[in-house]
Amino acid sequence: MNALRRISSVLILLIFATQLHAAEKLIALTFDDGPRPYVLFGTKDPQPAPGLLALLDRQQVKATFFVMGWRLTPKTWGEGRYETNVGITCIDAAKQLLKDGHEIENHTFGHEDLRIAEKKKGEAWVLADVDKGAKVIEALTGSRPKYLRPPDWDLTSEERHDLEARGYHIMTIASENPIAVRDINTLDYLCAGKHPTQCPKPSLAQAVLKQIDVRERHGVTTDILTFHELTTTTAQLDEVITALKGRGYKFVRLDEYMQRVK
16 A cells, blocks of 8 residues: 555656646747847947847846857958948857857858758758858857757758758758747848838737747747847847746746757
């Protein structure tokens, strides 16, 4: 009888622990296309804009940044036609990311559509571009990045297979990955520019929260949010983070997220 009681107690504890794990609310906040110093640190001219790093620090949130390798080359501060030079190089911005406890992962070196690049240049070029991006990140962080988010999530099945064989974990919005480890496309890039016409309504923040609502109704409470380093995104993030914290979500880096949802 005592043995049966012990077994019953163990089973109850296991069931309770499983329910707690299933109900865990986690958000991995991720950003593509950086590092962009004018977004991370904010601007004063020509139009004042708050910095993303200050916002994350105030909210006590650690995030994951998928960076373009070409930005991590000496004396590079961004694209002159579209970005504001705030006197900080991309490398120094990346160093600040690490100092603040954020995670840096691979968004390729040249940021080309990998499917199109293979047709034009061959798969060997694609693999070399991804590896080149990983090497400049490793030179900065001291460790090889594990996660790869292809530009626009676009790559062939052969590229995916060969990149996984090289040790990369491929981020995707497609059904190859279970839903809990599948990226959520926030569509924040549609809100960029002076006169965006396709930005989600009524606002980017509300559209993202609505996506979370839909997933919750299907019993999913672990989410990888994919944003971009954009000033328009930074302006909406405070509302998103505050609302999700109010619902009981915890924000973690992608490396921790992957350990906890598997």
